[in-house]
Amino acid sequence: MSAIKRAPQTRHASLLRAGSDAEISASDIELIRLLQADGRISFVDLSEKLGMAEKTARKRVAELRALELIEITTVASPRAIGYNSVALVGIRITGGATRLGIAERLFALKAVDYAVTTFGSYDVLAELVCCDNRELGEILDGSIRGMDGVKEIEVFPYLSLHYQQPAWDRTQIKDDAQHTLASAPLDKIDRDIIHHLSEDGRVAFLEISRHIGISESQIRKRYARLVEQGVVQVLAMTNPRSIGYHTIAWVCLNVASGVSITAVGDLVSALPSVAYIAICAGKFDVLAEVMCRDADDLFDLVDHRIRSLPGVSAVQTIICEDFLYRRIKPAGG
Known part of the structure; x- marks a missing residue:
């Protein structure tokens, strides 16, 4: 991807650059692939799969996000x-x-x-x-x-x-012919959860609960249901x-x-x-x-x-x- 101007942040835009301005190592590529599989994978699991310290994994995820090489967000059926x-x-x-x-x-x-x-x-x-x-x-x-x-x-x-x-x-x-996201009916709380996860796919459920006004356990259960039903995925979007x-x-x-x-x-x-x-x-x-x-x-x-x-x-x-x-x-x- 050739370099282009960044869109204003007020539009919540991402260029999802391909690393022309930053070095991407083999471990970075593996990290991105793990976050593409599950954007909410724990740093403990990331560090174990990558063979690096948890602190190092946490720091590199933050760096890749700051460099706009990944954006961890939701993918859902528009309907x-x-x-x-x-x-x-x-x-x-x-x-x-x-x-x-x-x-x-x-x-x-x-x-x-x-x-x-x-x-x-x-x-x-x-x-x-x-x-x-x-x-x-x-x-x-x-x-x-x-x-x-x-x-x-x-x-x-x-x-x-x-x-x-x-x-x-x-x-x-x-491994399967279809991967169409479902369009199950959502109530206001479901939409609010997806809204917060679209802003930051790794935001803590406790933080979401503080904004929405229901318990962290309820947020966790609802999120698990939305994923199980195929309504939403949280993953690292990347070029x-x-x-x-x-x-x-x-x-x-x-x-x-x-x-x-x-x-x-x-x-x-x-x-x-x-x-x-x-x-x-x-x-x-x-x-x-x-x-x-x-x-x-x-x-x-x-x-x-x-x-x-x-x-x-x-x-x-x-x-x-x-x-x-x-x-x-x-x-x-």
């Missing part, structure tokens, strides 16, 4: 936390505008949780998370279509978030390049007439490197974000695996460059 309208928007820019400049301006919009500069059919991709279609339409019409430097846009509203695996190593070896996935792309699929889009989504989700799948309306039927080790790995995935899947009628690949990411808080939080 579970109040966002019923999500879309990926492809943007083509005018001459004189820069991809990065447009990405940063899009990212200034509260509803944009992700913006990436790209090579391919679009210059920039941005994901919008909105409470409903009316809000989505207002942002598209009032903020994006008329933005200086935006030539044209294409909108891909999500019909369903079919698959999501934010722990990058787990995208390589699929995939930090741990060896240097080629990130969106693969856009069309499904042949008469073939189930869901069935194709299931086939794609079972492939290595696939981290995120949305079934959508618009020009494409399936959007898949993939994390590959290099360009050869991406070529093998697209040419030898995805194109040969039954029911896939057309494939377009969009390569990602610089991206901005914002953790998603529960709606109204």
